[in-house]
Structures are given as C-alpha cells and as structure tokens.
Amino acid sequence: MACLRVGRQMLRQTASLVCPTTTTMMMMATKGEGFLGVCGGSLGGSQAYAPSCGVLERFGSSLLAPRREGRPFGSTKAETYDVGSSSNIKWHESPVTRDAREKQLNQRGCVLWMTGLSGSGKSTVAFTLEHMLQEEGKLCYVLDGDNVRHGLCQDLGFTAQCREENIRRMGEVANLMANAGIITVVSIISPFAKDRNKVRERMENKSDFHEVYMKIPVSVCEERDPKGLYKKARAGKIKGFTGIDAPYEAPENPEITLEVNDGNAAEMARELLDYLRSHKFLEY
Amino acid sequence: MACLRVGRQMLRQTASLVCPTTTTMMMMATKGEGFLGVCGGSLGGSQAYAPSCGVLERFGSSLLAPRREGRPFGSTKAETYDVGSSSNIKWHESPVTRDAREKQLNQRGCVLWMTGLSGSGKSTVAFTLEHMLQEEGKLCYVLDGDNVRHGLCQDLGFTAQCREENIRRMGEVANLMANAGIITVVSIISPFAKDRNKVRERMENKSDFHEVYMKIPVSVCEERDPKGLYKKARAGKIKGFTGIDAPYEAPENPEITLEVNDGNAAEMARELLDYLRSHKFLEY
Numbered sequence: 001m002a003c004l005r006v007g008r009q010m011l012r013q014t015a016s017l018v019c020p021t022t023t024t025m026m027m028m029a030t031k032g033e034g035f036l037g038v039c040g041g042s043l044g045g046s047q048a049y050a051p052s053c054g055v056l057e058r059f060g061s062s063l064l065a066p067r068r069e070g071r072p073f074g075s076t077k078a079e080t081y082d083v084g085s086s087s088n089i090k091w092h093e094s095p096v097t098r099d100a101r102e103k104q105l106n107q108r109g110c111v112l113w114m115t116g117l118s119g120s121g122k123s124t125v126a127f128t129l130e131h132m133l134q135e136e137g138k139l140c141y142v143l144d145g146d147n148v149r150h151g152l153c154q155d156l157g158f159t160a161q162c163r164e165e166n167i168r169r170m171g172e173v174a175n176l177m178a179n180a181g182i183i184t185v186v187s188i189i190s191p192f193a194k195d196r197n198k199v200r201e202r203m204e205n206k207s208d209f210h211e212v213y214m215k216i217p218v219s220v221c222e223e224r225d226p227k228g229l230y231k232k233a234r235a236g237k238i239k240g241f242t243g244i245d246a247p248y249e250a251p252e253n254p255e256i257t258l259e260v261n262d263g264n265a266a267e268m269a270r271e272l273l274d275y276l277r278s279h280k281f282l283e284y
Numbered sequence: 285m286a287c288l289r290v291g292r293q294m295l296r297q298t299a300s301l302v303c304p305t306t307t308t309m310m311m312m313a314t315k316g317e318g319f320l321g322v323c324g325g326s327l328g329g330s331q332a333y334a335p336s337c338g339v340l341e342r343f344g345s346s347l348l349a350p351r352r353e354g355r356p357f358g359s360t361k362a363e364t365y366d367v368g369s370s371s372n373i374k375w376h377e378s379p380v381t382r383d384a385r386e387k388q389l390n391q392r393g394c395v396l397w398m399t400g401l402s403g404s405g406k407s408t409v410a411f412t413l414e415h416m417l418q419e420e421g422k423l424c425y426v427l428d429g430d431n432v433r434h435g436l437c438q439d440l441g442f443t444a445q446c447r448e449e450n451i452r453r454m455g456e457v458a459n460l461m462a463n464a465g466i467i468t469v470v471s472i473i474s475p476f477a478k479d480r481n482k483v484r485e486r487m488e489n490k491s492d493f494h495e496v497y498m499k500i501p502v503s504v505c506e507e508r509d510p511k512g513l514y515k516k517a518r519a520g521k522i523k524g525f526t527g528i529d530a531p532y533e534a535p536e537n538p539e540i541t542l543e544v545n546d547g548n549a550a551e552m553a554r555e556l557l558d559y560l561r562s563h564k565f566l567e568y
Contacts, residue, residue: 095411096418104421127379134380137388139423141464151486152456155449165439172436173457180425180466202435 098204101181107138108281109178109208112272113199115190115251116214117243118229119221120260121268122187125214128269133183138282141177143170145188158240164195171199178208183281191248212272213251216260218243382488385465391422392565393462393492396556397483399474399535400498401527402513403505404544405552406471409498412553417467422566425461427454429472442524448479455483462492467565475532496556497535500544502527 102108112129114122126142133140145166149156153169156162167190177184190196200209221243222230233241240246251257256275258268276282386392396413398406410426417424429450433440437453440446451474461468474480484493505527506514517525524530535541540559542552560566 096414096424100418101423101425104418104423130380134384134388139385139388139465140380141385141460143460151459152453169436169453173460175435176425176427176432176457177461177464180461180464181423182464 098179098181103284105139105181106284107181107183108284109181110183110210110276110281111174111178111203111208112183112185112210112212112256112276113174113190113196114185114187114212114214115196115254116260117216117218117221117248118189118241119224119226120214120216121265122189122214124265125258125268125272126185126187128265129185129272132269132273133276133282136282138183139181140183140185143174143177143184143186143188145170145186145190148173164192167195167199171202174199175203175208179204183276189242189248191242191246193249193251196251210256210275211251211254212256212258213254214260215250215257218248220261382463382465387568389423389465390568391465391467392568393465394467394494394560394565395458395462395487395492396467396469396494396496396540396560397458397474397480398469398471398496398498399480399538400544401500401502401505401532402473402525403508403510404498404500405549406473406498408549409542409552409556410469410471412549413469413556416553416557417560417566420566422467423465424467424469427458427461427468427470427472429454429470429474432457448476451479451483455486458483459487459492463488467560473526473532475526475530477533477535480535494540494559495535495538496540496542497538498544499534499541502532504545 098109112126114126116122123142123144123146126144130140130142148170149166152173153166156166167188170186170188174184174186196211200206200211203209222234225231229238229241230244232238233244242248256272258271260268263271382393396410398410400406407426407428407430410428414424414426432454433450436457437450440450451472454470454472458468458470480495484490484495487493506518509515513522513525514528516522517528526532540556542555544552547555
C-alpha cells in the first residue's frame with residue numbers, strides 16, 4: 001500500500017470498466033509515511049488496459065491497480081511505470097490533467113506556428129491576436145523567435161544546426177505551454193519544412209499544431225525591410241539570410257495561409273481568431 | 285507615422301508625467317498599410333525617461349514618442365528601440381502585459397524552485413501543490429526535471445556542463461511561464477548554488493524566484509530509494525550521483541525550507557500554499 005501515492009498512473013476497475021486514472025488527493029487517508037490518493041479524473045481518454053498485476057487498494061466499488069502501460073505526455077521514450085518495484089519510475093505525470101486546466105481556462109491549449117519571411121508580419125499579427133484573445137478573456141502567450149534568442153536560445157548562433165536546435169526548443173516550450181492550457185503563438189521564420197514537421201510530430205496531440213503560413217513575395221518584405229536586414233543581406237553583411245541567399249520552403253499543407261499582401265495586421269489576426277473559434281479552441 | 289504600430293515600446297508624455305508604455309489596439313485607425321495603436325497599460329512601473337526624440341503622435345492630451353531605453357522582459361542584452369529608423373528593432377514586446385494576464389487569472393505568476401536530493405519528495409510535493417492550487421481555481425504548472433529531459437533537454441547528458449545547461453533551460457522556461465502569469469513549480473535536484481543563483485538572476489523580477497529547499501538527510505533518501513538509484517550509485521553503476529559521490533550544496537538563504545522528515549507530502553504542499561497566499565500570489 002505504501003507505494004500508492006498522489007500522481008501515480010493507475011488503473012481503476014469497476015464492474016464494467018477498466019480505465020486509466022491518476023491517484024489524486026480527492027480523498028486522503030494517511031498511511032504510514034505516505035498517504036493514500038484515491039482516483040479522480042481519467043487519463044488517456046478512451047484507452048483502457050486490462051490490469052496485469054495485483055490490486056493495491058479498494059475505492060468504493062472499484063479496485064486500483066498499477067498501470068503497466070503509460071501514455072506519458074509528449075514523449076515516446078518514457079518508460080512504463082512499475083509501481084511497487086523501485087527501479088524505473090522515470091515519468092512523473094501530474095495529477096492535474098491538461099483537460100482540467102483547459103476546463104478551468106474555458107479554452108483549449110494549442111500552438112499556432114507562424115512561419116514566414118523576415119518582415120512578413122509574423123510578430124505583429126501574433127501580438128495583435130494575443131490582444132484580441134485577451135479581450136475575450138482567453139489566455140494566450142506569444143513565443144517570439146527574436147525574444148527567445150535573448151534567453152532560452154542565447155547559446156545558439158545561426159548555423160544550420162543552431163537554427164534547427166532553436167526551432168526544436170521553441171517547439172518543446174510551445175508543447176509545454178499548450179499542455180498548460182495556453183493558446184501559444186510561435187513567431188519564427190522557420191524556413192525548413194523538416195524542422196517544422198519535427199515540431200508537429202513532437203506535439204502531445206496532432207491537433208495541437210497549426211501551421212500558419214505568412215504568404216508574401218520576398219520583394220514586398222525587402223521593400224518594407226523593417227529591421228534593415230534585407231539591405232544588410234544584399235550588401236553581404238549578413239550571410240545565409242532567408243529569401244536572399246538562403247531558401248525558404250513554403251509549407252505544403254499549412255492549416256492556415258494568410259495572404260499578407262491583401263490584409264492589414266488586424267484583419268489577419270481576426271482571421272486567426274475566427275479559425276480558433278470555429279475549431280472550438282475558445283471554449284471547453 | 286507609419287512606424288507607430290501595435291507592440292512598440294513608447295513613451296507617453298502628459299502635462300505632468302513621462303511614462304513608458306506600449307502601443308496597443310485600444311483605439312485603432314488604419315494608416316496606410318499599418319495601423320495606429322494608442323497607448324494602453326503602462327510598462328515598467330515607476331520608471332520614466334525623458335523623450336530624446338521627436339513626438340510621433342498625439343493621443344488625447346498626451347504625446348507619444350519613441351522610447352530609447354527599453355526594459356525588455358527577461359533580458360539585459362536586448363537592444364534599445366529605434367522607432368522610425370529601420371536598423372535595430374530586435375525586441376518585440378507584447379501588447380498584452382504580464383500584469384493584464386495576471387489580472388485575468390486573478391493570481392501572480394512566480395517560480396517555486398524546489399531543490400533537494402533525489403528521493404526527497406520534490407515532485408510529489410510539487411504535484412500535490414498543483415492539485416491544491418487547481419482546486420482553488422489557480423493556474424499552476426509543474427516543470428519536472430525528469431520529464432523535461434524527455435523533451436526540451438533530451439540532447440543533454442549528465443556531465444557538469446550538461447547539468448548546468450539543463451538547469452539554465454528550466455530556468456528560462458520557468459521565466460517564460462511566470463511571465464505568462466502561471467504559478468510555476470520547478471522540481472529538479474539542482475545541486476549547485478551557482479546554477480540556482482544564475483536562474484534567480486535571470487528572472488524578470490527578483491520577487492519571481494522562490495527557492496524551496498527540501499531538507500532531508502541523505503540517509504533517509506537512501507532508505508526510501510524510490511527509483512533504486514542510490515542502490516545503483518552505491519554499486520558504482522551510476523557515477524556522480526548527488527549525495528553519494530557528488531556534492532549537494534544546500535541553499536544558504538532559501539525562501540522556504542521544508543523539513544521533509546517532519547511532514548508528509550500534503551502537509552508540505554499546504555505549507556507552500558500558505559506561503560503563496562501570504563505573499564499575495566493567489567490574488568491580483
């Protein structure tokens with residue numbers, strides 16, 4: 001019994017059902033050094049496993065047994081639980097599920113991944129959307145590629161490998177934030193399809209990732225040149241600049257394409273807002 | 285005027301006051317391709333700068349001017365804005381402030397950094413606290429050292445350098461999450477004071493970081509040995525194991541010390557909850 005603690009992945013077996021669950025504090029009874037957590041919300045939706053080991057505890061009319069097959073968030077590598085033995089508890093699943101957070105926030109966590117050329121308006125649209133969401137009482141956070149380079153990615157340069165790692169880390173943080181229930185908007189050039197696709201594959205749920213393609217001719221970006229970077233790239237002061245002497249691979253099947261030439265920032269942000277609403281991300 | 289866009293750091297000057305602000309969408313008027321954002325919430329609290337350049341726009345009785353000295357979130361390196369020229373806009377500050385998010389969530393973002401030996405109960409207490417907060421309608425997220433190694437830090441090993449980088453990244457993500465308004469609980473051994481202190485220094489506000497020391501004799505952890513790691517370390521199968529053949533530097537001035545021997549997980553989590561409440565993190 002001592003191994004039954006809050007936060008463990010368990011199976012709950014009733015007369016008609018076996019469902020995965022996590023021990024929580026809903027009812028607690030001190031047992032020795034630890035305490036008994038009794039199962040609360042279900043984990044893993046429709047998944048169910050037959051218990052393959054002994055029952056640990058009774059709760060009402062159900063039995064609690066260790067879960068041998070975990071479905072740990074965001075990981076394909078995590079090892080299964082082995083409650084009762086001491087060797088391989090490597091993954092700590094939170095007793096507060098993503099679903100509970102989303103219910104609390106009355107929204108669904110997700111990632112809008114805004115990709116496009118420098119100067120295409122990614123950040124402007126992202127921050128405008130954030131503001132619109134905030135006015136509707138929704139929790140949004142913008143992960144801006146430039147900003148994150150001052151912090152999490154400050155150790156990275158601009159080599160191909162560094163850019164790849166930069167995008168990987170942005171994806172992982174976005175994944176965590178979506179798991180926290182936040183509508184997460186990532187604004188980063190991310191010129192290569194393979195890097196963007198890797199991020200998509202790493203998401204907890206496939207429906208978490210929404211690629212937003214800021215479609216705009218490079219000539220328009222160069223004309224705008226809000227950071228003066230195109231000028232520097234043309235002058236050879238910046239090497240490997242996307243759209244000038246480095247390729248931009250347009251998304252083949254983006255969830256959303258914003259024709260940047262046709263709209264202003266507010267209109268484009270409104271389009272994203274409508275997308276989120278129609279896809280039920282603004283409600284629980 | 286075209287360079288006045290949403291999200292720019294600006295100065296707002298009234299008859300009696302100069303205060304930093306960010307252009308938002310509170311009032312919008314389309315101007316050419318962009319649109320005019322008019323200043324909303326103030327940024328940077330009591331800081332104020334005299335404008336050192338021309339006025340861009342009038343808003344009511346105030347003037348809007350470019351802000352030359354930014355105080356960008358979480359960074360000491362970001363360059364100043366230079367609205368109107370095109371060369372060095374490197375930092376995109378969100379028009380939705382942290383303060384606005386905190387108001388929305390009715391809580392204050394912060395980081396509880398739980399440090400202590402393997403088996404000291406960091407994760408158990410963290411997840412228990414998360415549950416208690418959730419029951420009070422507060423948004424909390426646990427960044428667990430083990431879990432993050434499956435994602436954001438999957439490229440890192442266990443050398444001194446890798447551990448340092450692991451902690452740095454956890455700190456940066458915690459910083460972002462606190463900025464998003466979340467009560468962020470980090471559970472990671474983090475044996476070295478210098479690494480923990482670096483994280484503290486990187487926080488947006490000094491009051492964001494709260495070191496929680498899980499105080500427990502190594503002998504008790506070794507007896508518990510929930511993951512069998514002490515056994516492996518004693519057998520020489522794991523090298524550099526904290527508390528066995530690698531040092532653990534106890535915090536000298538932690539904000540909170542939990543005497544792990546004396547309490548169970550629920551009592552310790554309750555202590556953290558009381559701390560958060562008395563320090564006004566559970567209200568706006």
